Amino acid sequence: FLDRHGIIDADTARTLLAEARRTYIHPAPDAPDGSPPPDADSSTTRYTPSKKLQALVRAGELCCTFPGCNAPVWQIDLDHTEPFDHTDPRRGGPTDARNLKPLCRFHHRIKTFTSWQDHQDESRTAWFTTPTGHMFVGNAFSGRDLFNKLFPRRSPDHPARDRLNTQRDNDFRRHQRAEKRWNDANPPPF
Ligand SMILES: [Zn+2]
Structure with missing residues (x-):
């Protein structure tokens, strides 16, 4: 999958990879009960996600999570679904893969300043409630479908x-x- 282009064939991928500077993503495995890995604790109370976490969240979504938006994921914001509490980070939404999702600036503003509501479940799927009460689960497919070894399956x-x-x-x-x-x-x- 090539950002801004979509799915590419294997020969093109190999040609590009031969010249690319590479970064590999190795997520810490979740515990069998679905709880986050123990070393995640300290970073979840920092506002800015680590580069590794940013890469994991972006690879898991491929584009803006707002329904129907295909803004390419590597240039857009990462949003805390449950807001981060700057005065007491332990009381607000954590900085982890279950509470972060990519949103382009336009949809980030819609979520922040209008009556659209956003939600995210423990398997990282984001969905949205419109001002009329209709619910939409983000995009038809995501990086979790393409790279299923990186992510827990959607329940x-x-x-x-x-x-x-x-x-x-x-x-x-x-x-x-x-x-x-x-x-x-x-x-x-x-
Ligand atoms: Zn968007």
Whole structure:
């Protein structure tokens, strides 16, 4: 995957790699119960993420996490989903991969200054609630899908997915009831 271009073929990747200056990302493995590695503690209370953490978060998303935005990830902001508390960092959102996501400056401002709300779950997926209450999970695919050895798998019982399923079921039932009411009120022959 080449930033600003998308997926490239293996021959092109090899040609580019031969000339590239390389940095390798080796994330510290999560504990089996999903808790962060023990050495992550001190860095989670610093506002600015380490270069290693920045690279991990960016590789995990590939572009701005706002639904439908494809601003290339290496030039944009990293946003604390739960805000960082500068006076008491232990009370605010931590600086870790579960609370950081890339947002382009435009969508960073929308999130900060309007009634859009952002959320992020323990498997790092970000999703957004619009001012009308609709929910959207970020992009159709992310670096977590491409580089699945780097990241824990997304759980099938993701809260946003549950809520979207419930909403879809409710909409479907409401539509069925409306249709039945109309059919009852308008029996054949027409
Ligand atoms: Zn964006």
